[in-house]
Amino acid sequence: MGTVHARSLDPVPMHGRDLGVNPDDLEVVEAEQETKKEILENKDVVVQHVNIEGLGRTKEDYLGYEISDVFNAKNLVDVMKKSHEARQKLLRLGIFKEVEVLIDISEGDDALPNGLDVTFEVTELKRVTGSYNTMVGNNEGSMVLGVKLPNMFGRGEKLTFQFSYGTKETSYGLSFFKPQPGYYERNFTLNLYKVTGQFPWSSLKETDRGVSTELNFPLWMTDHTLKWEGVWRELGCLARSASFAVREESGHTLKSALSHTMVLDTRNSAILPRKGALLRINQELAGYTGGDASFLKEDFELQLNRPFLWGSVLSASLWGGMIFPIGGRPISIADRFYLGGPTSVRGFGMYSIGPQNEGDYLGGEAYWASGLHLYTPLPFRSTRGGLADLFRTHFFLNAGNLCNLDYGEGPHAHLQKLAECIRWSYGAGIILRLGNIARLELNYCIPMGVQSGDRICDGVQFGAGIRFL
16 A cells, blocks of 8 residues: 555653653643544544645646545545555656655644644656666567656656667657646657568568657546557568569658547456456548548457456457548558467468468458457466466467458448458467566467468467467
């Protein structure tokens, strides 16, 4: 619960010549002690003052929203609970290194017999902080260096510069973050970035230089993100052997897009959940605000997790998406969907399902993928706790399809095409959970429903990432 201090109400020792205690006053002190004890036992208390000590550049009015609920406490337990909640809110702002809480009896001329004062002792973060860490993406790793200027103007603002060097992607960017006072979940972000990525399954390399703005806010049980992005994209061939279809996509394009994402997440963990559900729906409209790309893109993700027998967990997931061209403009290879690999349909090569040309995978305009998983504790473990709890055995069944659509046909024809040539696989393996950062999988896969041109991984397949089917 953090550190919540309640100052001792016991009187100081009554012995010693330097204490200045008159023996004739002992009865009065004892009566005073009993009165103070009654305050703790009394259900009716009043929080008279809430103080914050240790502030430097932080504005007091910005913190008032986070601590105001402490005044509504009606008893000592309630005071401690609401003080702890206020402490958590203050730490969540990302502007304090430490926050301690001190609860004491009110003093002064206006002090009530049942009055309490609550003091938050804070330690602000330095004006400039640095960080170094590693990140795990979808079957790739990266080293990240960052410099932050927290609480720039005293109301939670943050300026961040970040450089990332990875196995397939290198990026650097500058972002400015501004929360709404009193509603930290409502915030605004402005990003400037440059990202260079390599996509060997398509013999493609891409460099993006762009700017984006995001508005995040909660609504009922869901979290929403409204985003505008303007990006200058440079596509090129990764190898001389790149297919003509990839060479044809090479060059410079401008993309301006509006997008909306809704997330409903009740899982107890994002990496390896034991219970709960996830629903993520994303819409993207490109071309309405300018640029060369013009399309409407819809995709979703659904996941359900339920405890099963003997500590095991049964999990089911479904992904799907479709992209519609607008104004007769073709869909760029950089905007299409990709499927296959250790993080989606296992047993197939990374993004190696669907349309391809001369060995280069070109992505598709529609896809779906589903998975059924059984996660169980390691067999033969002697005790609970320890290193063994980071591992799970894993049994899975995956299926999916990726294709291009003829938009002159109706929805029934589209569904029929998605139901043809279904790829599927099954197998078993071991999972290692790396805290709440990522997870590693080592599976033995048996791919089925293989179509001409698909690249398979029949046997042992390793996967690392955050988002898994």
